[in-house]
Amino acid sequence: MINFQKHILANGLRVLVHIDKSAPIAAFNMLYNVGSKDESPDRTGLAHLFEHLMFGGSENVISFDGPLEEAGGQSNAFTSSDITNYFITIPKQNLETAFWLESDRLNSLTLNQNSINVQKAVVIEEFKQRYLNQPYGDAWLLLRPLAYKVHPYSWPTIGKDISHIENAGDDEIREFFNKHYAPANAILAVSGNVDPDEIFRFAEKWFGPIQRNFSYKRLLPSEPVQIKERSMTVIRDVPYDSIYLSFHCPGRKHPDFYSTDLISDILCGSESSHLYRELVKKKQLFSELDAFNTGDVENGLFILAGKVKNNINIEEAANGLRGGISEFITKNLELNELDKVKHKAETAIAYSELKALDKAMNLAIFENLGNANLVNEELANYESVTLNDISRVSNSILEFNNASFLYYKKDTL
Amino acid sequence: MINSHSFRKEPPRITHLHKISAQDGFSGLELLNPVLSRLSNSIPVYQFKSGTHELVKLELIFKAGSRYQDFPLTASFTNSLLREGSQEYSSYEIADTFDLFGASLILSCERDRATVGVICMAKYLSSVLPLLESIIKFPSFPQDELNLMLARQKQEFHTNMEKVGYVASREFNETLFGKEHPYGRMAESEDFNNLRIDHIKQFHRNYYSSDNCEIFISSANPELSAELIHNSFGKEIWGINEPKQTFWPDIDLKPKELHFARENAVQSAIRIGMTTITPDHEDFTTLKVLNTLLGGFFGSRLMKNIREEKGLTYGIGANLISFEKFTYMVISSEVNADKTKQVIDEVFNEISLLHNIPVIEEELNLVKNFMIGGFLQSIDGPFSFAEKFKERHYLNLEDSHFLNTIQHIQNTTSLDIMNAAKLYYPVNQMIRLVVGKTELNN
Numbered sequence: 001m002i003n004f005q006k007h008i009l010a011n012g013l014r015v016l017v018h019i020d021k022s023a024p025i026a027a028f029n030m031l032y033n034v035g036s037k038d039e040s041p042d043r044t045g046l047a048h049l050f051e052h053l054m055f056g057g058s059e060n061v062i063s064f065d066g067p068l069e070e071a072g073g074q075s076n077a078f079t080s081s082d083i084t085n086y087f088i089t090i091p092k093q094n095l096e097t098a099f100w101l102e103s104d105r106l107n108s109l110t111l112n113q114n115s116i117n118v119q120k121a122v123v124i125e126e127f128k129q130r131y132l133n134q135p136y137g138d139a140w141l142l143l144r145p146l147a148y149k150v151h152p153y154s155w156p157t158i159g160k161d162i163s164h165i166e167n168a169g170d171d172e173i174r175e176f177f178n179k180h181y182a183p184a185n186a187i188l189a190v191s192g193n194v195d196p197d198e199i200f201r202f203a204e205k206w207f208g209p210i211q212r213n214f215s216y217k218r219l220l221p222s223e224p225v226q227i228k229e230r231s232m233t234v235i236r237d238v239p240y241d242s243i244y245l246s247f248h249c250p251g252r253k254h255p256d257f258y259s260t261d262l263i264s265d266i267l268c269g270s271e272s273s274h275l276y277r278e279l280v281k282k283k284q285l286f287s288e289l290d291a292f293n294t295g296d297v298e299n300g301l302f303i304l305a306g307k308v309k310n311n312i313n314i315e316e317a318a319n320g321l322r323g324g325i326s327e328f329i330t331k332n333l334e335l336n337e338l339d340k341v342k343h344k345a346e347t348a349i350a351y352s353e354l355k356a357l358d359k360a361m362n363l364a365i366f367e368n369l370g371n372a373n374l375v376n377e378e379l380a381n382y383e384s385v386t387l388n389d390i391s392r393v394s395n396s397i398l399e400f401n402n403a404s405f406l407y408y409k410k411d412t413l
Numbered sequence: 414m415i416n417s418h419s420f421r422k423e424p425p426r427i428t429h430l431h432k433i434s435a436q437d438g439f440s441g442l443e444l445l446n447p448v449l450s451r452l453s454n455s456i457p458v459y460q461f462k463s464g465t466h467e468l469v470k471l472e473l474i475f476k477a478g479s480r481y482q483d484f485p486l487t488a489s490f491t492n493s494l495l496r497e498g499s500q501e502y503s504s505y506e507i508a509d510t511f512d513l514f515g516a517s518l519i520l521s522c523e524r525d526r527a528t529v530g531v532i533c534m535a536k537y538l539s540s541v542l543p544l545l546e547s548i549i550k551f552p553s554f555p556q557d558e559l560n561l562m563l564a565r566q567k568q569e570f571h572t573n574m575e576k577v578g579y580v581a582s583r584e585f586n587e588t589l590f591g592k593e594h595p596y597g598r599m600a601e602s603e604d605f606n607n608l609r610i611d612h613i614k615q616f617h618r619n620y621y622s623s624d625n626c627e628i629f630i631s632s633a634n635p636e637l638s639a640e641l642i643h644n645s646f647g648k649e650i651w652g653i654n655e656p657k658q659t660f661w662p663d664i665d666l667k668p669k670e671l672h673f674a675r676e677n678a679v680q681s682a683i684r685i686g687m688t689t690i691t692p693d694h695e696d697f698t699t700l701k702v703l704n705t706l707l708g709g710f711f712g713s714r715l716m717k718n719i720r721e722e723k724g725l726t727y728g729i730g731a732n733l734i735s736f737e738k739f740t741y742m743v744i745s746s747e748v749n750a751d752k753t754k755q756v757i758d759e760v761f762n763e764i765s766l767l768h769n770i771p772v773i774e775e776e777l778n779l780v781k782n783f784m785i786g787g788f789l790q791s792i793d794g795p796f797s798f799a800e801k802f803k804e805r806h807y808l809n810l811e812d813s814h815f816l817n818t819i820q821h822i823q824n825t826t827s828l829d830i831m832n833a834a835k836l837y838y839p840v841n842q843m844i845r846l847v848v849g850k851t852e853l854n855n
Binding site: 025240277 | 421422428439463464467468496512513514532533537561567568569571572574576577621712721726748749778783785786790794
């Protein structure tokens, strides 16, 4: 349970505070409701590039990290398809410094030419390090456009291609900031041994005067229902054949999200799970096999990813995977299989409530889904899933007309 | 509009961590010192009580890391195979039962130690303890499970060997210590064909014993679990405990320059470093401050120069890695392949600046504040206290270690830093290693 108080500033900024008396530091989490789904298809990667630029200094702050480090704080950020999230941990005596820095970059980010050039280069190195210089590193670059034909989830957060980052114009970058970075599009969550009234005062002082017109209406093209199985094969310099299988599935706000999430655990969440036992241990078609759903706000993907075992043909492995899934959806699941994954969810939720930073981040993320208190309903939502739900949802998702197969074949030359 | 924001020019007042008295300034440090008790068989139990959460984390730690093994892979496979069957339970029953109680099994094995433990809701601890007991005391090490795991990990090994960063870390380690050294010998592909179940059974017999074990428990009420733990692990002596004498060959301290070719790599991995003083040395904290200044955080010299000014990498860092017997310093990065040489030159350039120009007060204070703030961050959450305690416990550092370290950081001067740079960053004694294109352009 994460108790919190909430206050909304006149400019629309939502502020949430959780008191954690035992925390040695305070956590400060600023979420902007902008992600790679808000990009234009011919200029992808901007939301993430922007995350880098936000550390380049603002009107009264030469560099973001210097004053923060001087105050004993640390910060980082991440970008997803849905959000851009900035977080700080800092000794609570110096918490106001976080307000100063975070509000200054929202009020008056500098965006100078040098910062833009350097961060483009840094992001390109990140692109290489994560997506190009790793075996299977380009999986998401391939899988997303296979699964999504019109929806912006068809590109990964880093962008479709290095050239999109290289060629992003300064004007486009500035426009992105003005369009998406506004108090009304942000959520601030603070957690630690703090006084909520003081936090609300700080928020009023530092963020209250920031007036910015926010008129962006998110109109995402909806992905047509997939009616036919898709597949794609690539030959790569990888050590083993590999299969990525995706199905469209409900998004984070859909009531069936919880069933979907539990299904991935029942299939492949542990050594006792269905497909793991069947395909990794018994039939030994794969050396590794994972299942997960992307947990995106809009309709997401349910993924099965497996490394084919060395002496096994990739078609045989794919057939084994099909067979395993078909068998699963027709089978009557036993109650204790459902109880198992519910208990796992219970532990995971308790674990996510141990650290001040995790709690602040969760409050902001759930507020962005509609209401921060949803975080406290998670456990009940998982617990209410029935065997019928599992059967109904797996029948509707794990259907091969809804599937996209990505095959990596080892370059044998 | 900007004018009305003139109040922003005045930053909030801050408390400088490098100035406040460590004794008064930081609450919660007492949680770093656990309550110690002993089971009847004399296994020490360290209890960490904090928070109001419902979880419990229980760990049994054995001095059974890879440095004790005669054959490569033995220690890690002994540890991983514990879950694959015991006298009473099959591999499936073990996985199934842990899952049934939402418990996650902790199995890990590093150079010095191996850990077996569990994180679960405190209400289920009594249900999973018999299982934990069974796999620790009476594992069956089935041959077919070993075969399966070898095949799986061999594939993982070959996948990792395609990553320049992995290859660089591996080769750096082997170069640093030498192949004959207990910390130096890294697994090779053929080791996956040669590991025998007998190696594993014998390793388990010798190292997973009550005499070689310590227990750590963290929860809101650790005392409530004491009896359960005693029943499972404390009543009698178990295991044999016949550790062999470790042979420590001399480390070859000659500087080396190595290149491992990966012609298609779009980034090169760089490792630069050497073995250095251990945490019990009086200069160690000074070295830590120096190392943080050079490459230990976002605002470090290396990050500023190579990432934030030149955009040649996504990240570069300098780290001090301590094992029980040795510590080494390493600078690591993956960089634009065409700029590899430039980055190496810049690294040595930054080191030479530290040799020759005293760091200004402002920068040094920033590093100090960052380090002390980082320490506070590292004790966020009720399971972090045991982690922090283990850090000092296994390096044989005194109870007051963390407080002393904070004070030492606070008292470090610019002159200390320059002297330490001269002593502990001798550039002509460092290993330089690159994995990437052979042709290193500028």
